[in-house]
Amino acid sequence: MTYFGVLATFILPPIVLMGVLVPLREWRALLRGESAQIRWEPFVILGIHVLMALFYTTPWDNYLVATGVWWYDENLVTGITLGYVPIEEYTFFIVQTIMTGLWTIGLMRTVTPNRESIPVRPRLRLGLTAAVVIGWAVSTAVLLSGWVPGTYLTLILSWALIPVFVQIVFGGDILVANWRLLVLSIGVPTLYLWVVDYLAINSGTWTIDPIQTTGVKVGVLPLEEMVFFLMTNVLIGFGMTLMLSPVAKRRAQALVARFKNTEDGHAVAK
Structure with a gap:
């Protein structure tokens, strides 16, 4: 199966379906001419995630292909x-982000809405941050050690954990307060893409280097x-949940206000 054939067969149909159903209220409002009823913010944020995916993944994936971690059938x-x-x-970067993003928006609107308020838990954030830092440090140390079978795995973790x-x-x-939303928003697309990846590898569309993987x-x-x-x-x-979270928006506004107050204080002092 061609690479575009994989995307057209397995990724495009759910995107088209969700592209109709998830913004259904917006489509109806457009048809009625009720522009005030339209809430495009989630879809703008999804577009931002598409751009971030392209920007952040492009140099990393080019390195993988250049070093033979994976290759494709020409x-x-x-x-x-x-x-x-x-x-x-590159098309896969875009369509995966759209698919998972639409799925997440749909879940927020129908099954598990983003929490409006949560208890402030700075120690929880500190503990989770420490765990991520340790995970990144271990992964990067193994990567730099030159252990060849761990190359691909540590490249993934050291790149993604930043x-x-x-x-x-x-x-x-x-994120912890919205764990039900995240289990579904992450788990379902991941399982689906595992199946797609399995079929693509099995058909020879792309190949993973057995030497640079754990086996x-x-x-x-x-x-x-x-x-x-x-x-x-x-x-x-994580990104969609945070950028659409009322709690996160208030937290970001408070940080911006604190930064402005600090800048104003420095200006007065000068």
Whole structure:
């Protein structure tokens, strides 16, 4: 199966379905000419996540292909590349983010709304932050040690845990309070993408280097690929939840106000 064939068969249909159903109230308001009823904020935030996914993943994924961590069948892609990576891979960054983001918005609107208020728990945030820092430090140490079978796994963790650190520092307690939402928003797309990845690897669309992986697999699906899709969906799920959280918005406004007051104080002192 061609790379675009994988995306068209497995990723495009859920996006089209959710693209109709999730913003249904917005579509209805548009048809009635009631623009005041339209709330596009979640979809603007989703667009921001798409841009962040492209910006943050592009250099990392180019490094993976350049160093042979994974490769693609040249007969199953268009041949258009940006750097070392085929255009199909960049398309995957975009459509995965859209799929998981729409799913998360849909869950917020129908099943598990984002919590309006939570108890302030700075110690929880501190503990979670420490865990992420330790995880990143261990992963990076193993990566730098040159242990070849751990290459792909540690590249994933050392890359993904940096933005997770930022998310946890700012809103780890908010994320814990919304754990039901996150289990569904992250878990369901991850399981689905594991199946898609399994089928693509099995058909030879792309290949993971067995030398730079631990060898732990579920059928033909390497552990590293499972961790990759889990971590990328964590980034999307955490980010969407925080940026749409009323608690996070109030916290961000308070931080901005505190920063402005500090700047004003410095200006007066001068």
